[in-house]
Amino acid sequence: MARIASIKGRLLYNSRGSKTVEIDVITDNGDVGRVCAPSGASVGKYEAISFPDNSPEKGLEILKANEKKFIGLDPSDLKSIHEALREIDSTSNYSKIGGSIAFSLTIAATESAAKSEGIPMFKLLTKDSDLKFPFPLGNILGGGAHAGPGTPDIQEILVCATGSKTIRDSIEVNLSVHKELGKILAKKDPGFTNGRGDEGGWAPKLNNEQALEVAARACEQLGFTLGKEVSLGVDFASTTQWNENKKKYVYDRAGFENTPEEQIDFAAEIIKKYKLAYAEDAVHEEAFEDMAILTKKFPNILITGDDLLVTNTEILKNAAKKRACNAAILKVNQAGSLYDAIEFAKEASKNNIKLITSHRSGESSDSHISHIGIATKSKMLKVGVMGGERIAKLNELLRISEYDLIRGMVEI
Ligand code: 2PG
Numbered sequence: 001m002a003r004i005a006s007i008k009g010r011l012l013y014n015s016r017g018s019k020t021v022e023i024d025v026i027t028d029n030g031d032v033g034r035v036c037a038p039s040g041a042s043v044g045k046y047e048a049i050s051f052p053d054n055s056p057e058k059g060l061e062i063l064k065a066n067e068k069k070f071i072g073l074d075p076s077d078l079k080s081i082h083e084a085l086r087e088i089d090s091t092s093n094y095s096k097i098g099g100s101i102a103f104s105l106t107i108a109a110t111e112s113a114a115k116s117e118g119i120p121m122f123k124l125l126t127k128d129s130d131l132k133f134p135f136p137l138g139n140i141l142g143g144g145a146h147a148g149p150g151t152p153d154i155q156e157i158l159v160c161a162t163g164s165k166t167i168r169d170s171i172e173v174n175l176s177v178h179k180e181l182g183k184i185l186a187k188k189d190p191g192f193t194n195g196r197g198d199e200g201g202w203a204p205k206l207n208n209e210q211a212l213e214v215a216a217r218a219c220e221q222l223g224f225t226l227g228k229e230v231s232l233g234v235d236f237a238s239t240t241q242w243n244e245n246k247k248k249y250v251y252d253r254a255g256f257e258n259t260p261e262e263q264i265d266f267a268a269e270i271i272k273k274y275k276l277a278y279a280e281d282a283v284h285e286e287a288f289e290d291m292a293i294l295t296k297k298f299p300n301i302l303i304t305g306d307d308l309l310v311t312n313t314e315i316l317k318n319a320a321k322k323r324a325c326n327a328a329i330l331k332v333n334q335a336g337s338l339y340d341a342i343e344f345a346k347e348a349s350k351n352n353i354k355l356i357t358s359h360r361s362g363e364s365s366d367s368h369i370s371h372i373g374i375a376t377k378s379k380m381l382k383v384g385v386m387g388g389e390r391i392a393k394l395n396e397l398l399r400i401s402e403y404d405l406i407r408g409m410v411e412i
């Protein structure tokens with residue numbers, strides 16, 4: 001069995017050009033697991049802190065000072081690595097060492113273990129042999145915290161090839177919708193510069209309604225029927241609009257405000273009109289009861305909590321009790337360590353809550369989350385459609401398909 005022989009951290013940059021950390025975990029066989037941490041722009045109040053005092057350098061220093069705690073551990077034993085990490089930082093949000101360190105270290109250890117065992121990483125994370133591909137879910141049009149002024153308030157309009165039978169077809173369908181939408185936008189606005197938001201979705205000067213209309217048109221022009229071959233999804237990221245003083249959702253760009261009741265109707269109208277398969281954070285991060293209303297109303301749509309749950313097992317238990325959602329985003333860096341995220345995934349399946357493993361808007365070109373999405377039996381893998389750091393995750397799915405270990409697409 002391999003043992004961790006050394007750990008090396010370095011300062012790098014993410015797709016937004018912000019500083020981040022990368023960690024190598026090196027085994028006594030010389031196998032290297034290497035992971036670079038992503039980061040969010042729309043960040044939930046209760047998610048793990050990325051870096052202590054906002055300083056990646058400080059996180060790396062703390063790791064270096066504590067390297068010995070990890071030397072000699074079995075890199076495939078996530079629990080013991082997690083526990084060693086918790087000896088350094090027992091805070092609920094990893095404020096001492098930083099969630100980015102926890103993220104990179106635990107995933108890098110897992111990757112090094114998979115390499116020394118000569119198996120793909122997803123196989124190391126699950127004993128289950130009945131594995132399927134999650135449906136790629138990707139941003140085709142961005143607004144909110146991911147794009148500049150003039151774009152929609154809604155953060156993300158997403159596409160998912162819900163009718164695809166193979167992983168390659170699902171990727172190609174998403175790509176074709178993204179391309180078709182680009183053509184429509186160029187025709188509609190001669191001033192359109194092909195600008196894209198943080199996740200590679202187009203960033204046009206359109207309001208929410210217009211943006212949804214053109215997204216639907218792109219699917220239809222390709223001959224797809226919404227809700228069949230292709231479905232749209234929306235990440236409302238409603239916490240961005242929520243104004244705690246006014247107790248209203250303020251849509252600055254579109255110029256209107258919603259009371260909590262109006263927000264539920266607003267989201268419900270969009271879900272119905274565009275036959276969404278997926279609706280994320282339709283209300284703000286603490287509005288569990290309002291999410292529960294939508295969940296009850298749309299039992300067949302993935303009513304998904306992201307900022308609402310922040311990949312936190314305790315918050316998930318509470319949400320499950322309130323039946324606040326039927327689906328949950330899994331972002332390892334919201335939780336902190338991969339161990340935390342796997343515990344979250346177990347709790348979700350116990351409660352019949354479907355998982356969507358997700359990237360962050362500031363990403364690296366790594367592709368470990370493709371393995372994590374498969375191993376956690378996620379229904380969807382939210383990783384974008386275009387852009388090098390997004391395509392990296394999709395290409396990894398295609399490489400994984402060569403192993404012949406995965407039997408088709410999941411059932412949503
Ligand atoms: C989200 C994510 C990813 P961010 O809100 O779901 O799409 O964005 O990483 O900025 O939180």
Ligand code: MG
Binds near residue numbers: 237
């Ligand atoms: Mg979100």
